[in-house]
Amino acid sequence: MTSDPVKVVVTSVDAYGHLNSALGIAQSLQKRGNDVYFANRKHHRASVEKRGLKFIALEDYEDSYTEANADFFVDMMTQYMEKAELTPMERLETWDENDTKMFLGVIDELKHLNNALTKIVDDKKPDIMVADVIFALPLFVNGPIPCIPLYSASPLILYYDYGISPGAGLSINGDRDFWKIYRDKEREIYQQINIEFSKWFTSFGLEPVDIYKFASFAKYFGIYVYPEALDYGQDLGPPPSNWVRMDFSIREPEQSDFTIPESLANKPGKLIYLSMGSLGSVHIPLMKRLINTFSKSKHRFIVSKGPRGDALTLPDNMWGENYVNQLAILPKVDLVLTHGGNNTTVESLYFGKKMIILPMFYDQLDNAQRLEDLKLGLRVDPFRYDEDEIHKLVDELLENTEIQDRITKISDQLKNSKSREKVLELIEKTARTKSSPL
Template sequence: MTKQKTALVSVNAGVGHVNACVAVGQRLLDSGNYRVVFAISELLKGKLKAYSFEEALIPEDIPEVVDPVKCFAKKLLEMGMLTDQTPIEMLKHSRKGPVDLVQLYKKLDKDMEQVISDVKPDVILIDHLFCVPSVELSGIPLVWVWSSIPLFLNDDDERLPPGASGYSVNGNRDEWKVYRELKYEANISAWNEWNDYIVLKGCPPLRDNSFITAHKWLTVYGYPKEIDYTDIVPMAKNYIQFDNLMRRENNNIEKFEIPEQLKDKPGKLIYFSMGSMGAVNVENMKRLCTILAKSKHRFIVSKGPKHDEYDLPDNMWGQSTVPQVSVLPLVDLVITHGGNNTITETFNYGKPMIVLPLFYDQFDNAQRLQDLGLGIRLNTYKCTDEEMLTAIEKLLNDNELNEKY
């Protein structure tokens, strides 16, 4: 019998990143050829064991282990990322972010050096915002798992709008240029510091204004072909596209059935989720639920970590979290923040989308779907009753669109 190899997965502790890497890890386990070890923040202790993975915990400088979702959401709230700002306003107001990340990744680099020594992997998979020198210099085969949109993999190509801008591929290129210049200014201090750091460690210099090295390694990413940007810029041969990186729910979660209180009610069934981060803005969740209460349809709601701070109207049922990949096949429409996992999973099940973007690649996903006539982008904080209710009816009754899906 062939001895199992060891795959070490190092992943950003964000929910979307982890879910995508879980999907890849599950396929490695399915092959029977690998044991899979996740190098993960101690904030997520035990979360990966539920999927039959091993865990190598990265210590955190915190007084006690807290709810990771609330921890990360608190950081986003403090950065102003969950407020009514345009992408370019967010870029102007979040310039400290990259500088803070440099210190976090220096720590991760040292931690990963120890993890690699302890685990002795045969292959390393990473999903991070920065490259990790201890991984790149280990001499162990490396695979990037890219859980964000592919736009960032070609972010320096002027044929495409800059990532996180939310600009249309058919938009004003002068606006693209302004955004890129602001992004460069926002990142240059952190980029210089990180580039100096990795060069001192023995790595080649980074590409200008980029913190990652996915272009040098085998990289897998999840994004449906129908909405990928390859019609404008073909991907390099080392980038391997999958329609999604969709995890299976673990065996501890029962098959989802439509809740009794919604079963006999009239109307279509709609899934509403602003993601674990977006849902912490309780006032906006209450505002959106008030609008949706005026709809004749039924709603399954992912209420988020502050689920106990608001009640749902009669045409809704929800919990703090719901098993999304089990819910999606049952619904007729999805109202989402536009995170990459939700976009690709929803697309996999052929459901039209209303996208209410909050930050980062969510703006790009929302605009891409709207450009292609596959969904509707609305302002997360300012959409009116009429805009939302009209969008719902438009998508539910668009027979041509539903045939495409």
């Protein structure tokens, strides 16, 4: 417990991976004796309060938050899934006005969040804020208190100046000429989005910004969540000096145990966890394809069906719910089939589980390629796999002791890491001194 408690507001965008990462920080700060508030959309109140945290509903501070946009990110990803089967380059080459409009909608959502958080800071008067919001906010730069960005996605965006684009699933060992081709196309396509993002900042009297320069928004310091064994510094060079790595940010589960349902407990085969994440799972045709494929498997499956899960029917060798207790399930399974979101990837490594990653977009692609490059897992295209081949890959990975040994070593490193304590101390020091601790 810290001898000099500080008052902290922790927040995130309304997406479960980022929410869970922020919850991990919030609970850790609270355990040290600090006064911790957690701000998010009101439908997360019960989950937050079950963990003993004080909850702040964003809707109470911003009229723009309505029932109509309560599922903004889920609705956005449902629209985005129209191009999910394309490669990242094909998505750029087929970019249209609807794509631009969708991403401008993200900026509008960030504006609502910035407004709400500004009012919360004025009302609650915390000493510091920690925010996992994917992009930058003006509050990071002009806020009356230190606002610390928390980045719980693949940290490639922090290494952008080394030439590799985040969210493209590019191999660190790949063709660097293609890195430039992709990067140039990306900047051309995102130009209007970058202009609008910059206009938002200049409306506060701030300097024009570059959406790609996320690292520069850490006025005091920034936190990125990624295991040391996977980090890109060993290949590209050091990350920005004002960013600190935290190996993991795992929240405590609402329930600490999970009993394998009787419908699966007495069946033969290995136990496999299938999760495409809260956003990836909105692609119902893909979820149905995966379920159909693995209905033919000799193994058993626990399935996280996602927010649209009522549209899915599971066969006899599967059990699942729309939302499952992932942290309690992971220790009990033999293998994880996942979209490769940062949260699930890090949690699977923490519990020493091998993974087949079926990435769909953004950092899922980067995480999948990173695990494959480091020979820690397999990357499989979820839209183009051959059924016989993927069943074979599952069996081969289950039997692969070399990969298991490497992952077990990383699991041990994570469980013995002191990086979280270091980050918590930096947050507390910054809250007290109102200056950079680095």
